[in-house]
Amino acid sequence: MPYDVPYVPSPEVVVRRMLQVSGVRPGEVVYDLGCGDGRIVVMAAKEFGARAVCVEIRNDLYEQTLRRIKELNLDNVVKVIHGNFFEVPIEDADVVTMYLLTSVNQMLRPKLERELRPGTRVVSHDFEVPGWKPILAEDVYEEWRSHKIYLFKIPGAEIPIPAQTQVSVPSEYSDIVKLLDGRRSIEEIAQKTGLTMRRVREIVNELEKLGVVKEVKVIK
Numbered sequence: 001m002p003y004d005v006p007y008v009p010s011p012e013v014v015v016r017r018m019l020q021v022s023g024v025r026p027g028e029v030v031y032d033l034g035c036g037d038g039r040i041v042v043m044a045a046k047e048f049g050a051r052a053v054c055v056e057i058r059n060d061l062y063e064q065t066l067r068r069i070k071e072l073n074l075d076n077v078v079k080v081i082h083g084n085f086f087e088v089p090i091e092d093a094d095v096v097t098m099y100l101l102t103s104v105n106q107m108l109r110p111k112l113e114r115e116l117r118p119g120t121r122v123v124s125h126d127f128e129v130p131g132w133k134p135i136l137a138e139d140v141y142e143e144w145r146s147h148k149i150y151l152f153k154i155p156g157a158e159i160p161i162p163a164q165t166q167v168s169v170p171s172e173y174s175d176i177v178k179l180l181d182g183r184r185s186i187e188e189i190a191q192k193t194g195l196t197m198r199r200v201r202e203i204v205n206e207l208e209k210l211g212v213v214k215e216v217k218v219i220k
């Protein structure tokens with residue numbers, strides 16, 4: 001059973017490296033699946049300026065984490081969910097962190113593939129996701145042992161298709177509008193503009209409402 005994953009906290013140095021290698025940026029949303037005492041979501045919010053969602057099945061850990069988040073005044077940026085991560089929607093994530101077991105990662109894989117958007121980063125402490133090829137595998141040394149960090153990226157692309165009509169748009173969006181050619185993906189536009197994929201998606205949504213973008217094709 002997935003609930004059998006024991007509570008073993010990731011050391012601080014490992015948590016920091018997980019968030020660094022996944023390139024968490026301010027305003028992005030980090031999900032920790034099985035978040036224990038909340039150390040990953042706390043660091044994501046405090047050191048990386050992220051918003052975060054912490055999902056924990058054990059009542060004692062959930063209560064403890066909820067208290068800690070309130071004490072740290074992070075309750076406006078960190079949501080703590082008491083529940084089973086198999087049943088929690090995760091499509092809003094920019095980054096997913098996990099410290100589980102290979103067998104649990106294997107069971108989670110179909111959910112991750114179904115719900116996460118292309119370009120979402122998944123970072124796992126010590127355990128691979130069977131069948132996925134990591135884009136990075138790194139050893140992190142801590143006092144008495146070494147830890148492995150695996151970084152994955154959800155493949156595919158989201159491609160905004162421009163509408164044929166000429167519509168005037170707010171000037172803040174004009175750089176993005178120039179990049180819409182029906183071939184470039186949201187990830188490529190994010191790279192070119194220096195914005196996060198999340199921000200580009202928000203702007204593309206606005207442009208869809210304004211009639212500048214016809215649709216966003218998702219290729220998985």
Ligand SMILES: C[S@@+](CC[C@H](N)C(=O)[O-])C[C@H]1O[C@@H](n2cnc3c(N)ncnc32)[C@H](O)[C@@H]1O
Pocket residue numbers: 002003004005006007008009010032033034035036037038039040055056057058061083084085086098099100125
């Ligand atoms: C190894 S600990 C990792 C804690 C934290 N992510 C960290 O890295 O410090 C795994 C946690 O996952 C929780 N867990 C196990 N199965 C779960 C499930 N199905 N849904 C939510 N939490 C779960 C456990 O209670 C435990 O706190």
